[in-house]
Amino acid sequence: MPDTERLIYLLSQARQRLATQEEYTELLEMIQADDTGMVNAQIEAFHGPTVPDSNDPAEWQQLVTDILAADKAQHTAPVRRLPWRWVAAASLLLLAGGTWWRLQPATKTPAPVHTQATPDVAPGGNKAVLTLSDGSQITLDSATNGILAQQGSSKVTKLANGQLVYDASGTSQGKILYNTMSTPLGGQYSLILPDGSKVWLNAGSSITYPTAFTGQERKVNVTGEAFFEVAKNATMPFRVMANNTTVEVLGTHFNINAYTDEATINTTLVEGAVRVSAHNRQLVLKPGQQARVGHTDVQVADQVDLSAITAWKEGYFSFTNADLPTVMRELARWYNLEVSYEGKIPDRVFNGEIGRSLTLSQVLKGLSKTRIKYRIEDGHRIVIQP
Template sequence: MLMDNNRLKYLLSRYASHTATATELEELKTFLKTEDQDVRLEWMIEEAWMQSAEAEENVFDTQSDAILARILPERAERRPVAKTFYFKSWAAAVLLLIAVGAALLWKKRSYHPPITTRHNIIQPGTDKAILTLANGASIELDSSMNGQIAQQGPVSLQTNAGQLIYKPQNTSASTTISWNTLSTPKGGQYSLVLPDGSRVWLNAASSLRYPTAFTGPKRTVTLTGEAYFEVQPNSAQPFFVTAGNTEVAVLGTNFNIMAYNNEKSISTTLLQGSVRVSQQAVNHILKPGQQSRSNENGTMEVIDNADTNLAIAWKNGFISFKSADIRTIMRQIERWYNIEVVFKGEIPTRTFTGDIPRSADLSALLRLLEISRIHFKLENEQLIVMQ
């Protein structure tokens, strides 16, 4: 079947926007059965990427990214194709990518119904946390709370749209140190302004223990899970973060620590400034762009030119993975979507690369992965991963 490129683009765009007539759908189906369709579709993908790379406008479309993720794993073995799903684009290029991806799926895969229905959507996490005060009392926090929620000595505790703020009201008064703990559940995140003005973003299933006032020669907090820090400089009172068997010493800097118990190592990624990471007798001073990985056996490795954007993608609103295996990705899913993941059968060892907004529901992320012949089903509030 002969079809010029403009006609093919038109049909693909009509299909992507759900406006194609029955005749147009039949025409597109007939073309996709021909021998030259693969070459033509790959050429369109290449053209759309070139157009998007030249554009100045930033456009992020969840649907186009999910479709691209489906295209790329299938075609990676045949030719090198860019493997990033977050891209500069303009509307026509995005629409074309959606359409081409849909066309490839139409030909190469039989239809699988989504694992969720309209009435059973697994929603992403939200801004929520539990604040535990020094006296053991707990306060549930969410994004709707604003204003003062507690008083700890001369320090006022206030919330503002998903952020907890400690505001010392009389810095000259003698202060009895009280320790508070801010904890996020699975499916939650929250940010915090400490009494010294340092800012902390807590990822899901994490906690930070800290004093209501920093006195003495150093500032010390204890982390479980993951957090991003922007520490206020104070050379007379260095800042220390303890996470598992690792300690990070800070003067003033921006960095991320991932210290989940079910991860292989504790990772510290430095964006600005300088930190010293210590584990038992081993310590390294990190430079911006470096990442340390503290292992359970007491060893530590330092990665130069680490992907800092990947390390703080969660803080910037994305679920991101780069050359990650399915088990690593599923650990992120468990924490953010508050769902138990169970593996059934032999799970492939191949890796995945991609981004999706943390605001997307779970089915959008799973559709991104299903193209690589990994399937899922929901059963008794568990997400079952199958070959």
């Protein structure tokens, strides 16, 4: 039987983000070896009720191993404090007992579990196309490292880590040149703009920008989703245009989600300050606030979960009280899927995290365990059944 005091200590360390790798590994071993239900009871006290355990513990153990391996890839010290996103993700896997989802059904009516052999589709990765000012295109994921193009007086370089960089010394002589970076469904990419600002693009997104910033402003156009770390320059405001929304900053970190299949354009401030303009209104956001621009109005949400908003940039999905269509839209972008529904959409609420490094078959296997029924057509088409 596990040592109750030791278990409570380890859970407390994990919750406070103070656990070392050794302590976290010990916690996983205690959970795996629990045959009395005591560990699960203590976890419920920390996290709330869970779904039934899986009959195949090896299944979730491999996923936990993958999470720890992903964490190791980002650090070199043998003993360290684990980032909370990995603690939360691993806790979720254990709580869900192998499904790597924690499901809170909105209805208590049980539905049969769907099981179907599924083709294995790799997760998305660093993929993008760069369209130069003359219309020529460069496939960035297959391009060799080094200087890719000369745009005016700016050199476009692909670094060894895959990031695209525009040198900050470039100046425009005469005509302003524009480039566009586009990510396909199943792709993501990052670049450093001529002013030193950093941009991360999510799947199915694009950014159009000048190869050198001149004049009185720095302006870019975005579709889809992007995260910005804007270089400070008080004399030249930075503006992001997304459909009917303008976001103005001097130097800040923020996320903008402007997918056309979402109900609103959401701008979430992580650090600094931004001014959001839409529908003849201007709102100044504070860190932790999110502006939601709809078809006719603008609303502001306070104290949003910043880690959930930026989860895609850190390599995982994060859902809080998300309905099934919300979950499937994110999965569709990352795995390049078509999603449709037959009859009434299942009434489910999802909470938890999923690593974006999982294959499609792993994710769908987890989905089936949440009592969601589906049918696969042509490998990339998922039909959700009532």
